[in-house]
Amino acid sequence: MADINLQEIHDFMISIAKQAGERIVSAKPTTQGSGSKKNSVDLVTETDQAVEALISSSLREKYPTFEFMGEETYKPGDKISPAPTFICDPIDGTTNFVHRYPYVSISLGLAIDLEPTVGIVYNPFTQTLYSAIKGHGAYLNQTTRLPLSPPTPLETLNTCLVAVEWGSDRSGNDFRVKSETFSRLAGTREEGGGMVHGLRSFGSAALNLCGVASGGLDIYWEAGCWAWDVCAGWVILKEAGGIMVDANPGNWEPRVDERRYMAVRGGEGQKEIVDEFWGLVEGAFEVGI
Secondary structure (H helix, E strand, C coil): CCCCCHHHHHHHHHHHHHHHHHHHHHCCCCCCCCCECCCCCCECCHHHHHHHHHHHHHHHHHCCCCEEEECCCCCCCCCCCCCCEEEEEEEECHHHHHHCCCCCEEEEEEEECCEEEEEEEEECCCCEEEEEECCCCEEECCCEECCCCCCCCCCCHHHCEEEECCCCCCCHHHHHHHHHHHHHHHCCHHHCCCCCCEEECCCCHHHHHHHHHHCCCCEEEEECCCHHHHHHHHHHHHHCCCEEECCCCCCCCCCCCCCEEEEECCCCCHHHHHHHHHCCCCCCCCCCC
């Protein structure tokens, strides 16, 4: 990795993300001709596909020896190799995009030896850019270091704001685990719940991770998303002092492609808050196992 200029790659990734962002904000989102991949809530638009084509062609031209994995060109069985690999979600928050709700991002990461190393998350509607290089800190709009304010200690769940997502699987074990865990997180302490300040479902994994990195969210818990949803935000989170653990209890070192994630912001008490959260998880996710 010593001969790879991460700063140059970071800067080029930002330029490509901003080009892609111009296409997104000028588009008229429609699922006609594209539709849904799995069910009526797992949407894909022509813009998703066009933006990924723009990003992948630009990156391959500039870095022809690097590999590329994108949501719209992924095929079942594809694996991330140890080689430098760009990992891209062209529109993270497609449902928001279709509804013109501006919580939408381009998630563009670089993994080396399977480790998230460079991350770019760009919301083209608000022109908000999060970026990070491993070992060099995380930034908002390239000027403000994250987190946005000195982190306060993490005390107990009843002081936390937690991001969660329903996802597109609406039946089976994993849907049950989510539903019952959401209820326990919101429930009163007297009845064994977490009594969290609130549960938020915004619809973009990458931006949720950036929210935790910034310090506005304390925790983000999710299963069912993919490496392209989290690779970029993972770097930003860790460079801001946060940690990523498994959504299932017990695993402190998840892989980027494991599909189960829990992000915790920076601050004292991370281990204790993870242990408390894991104690409220109802069962275990099967996805990624």
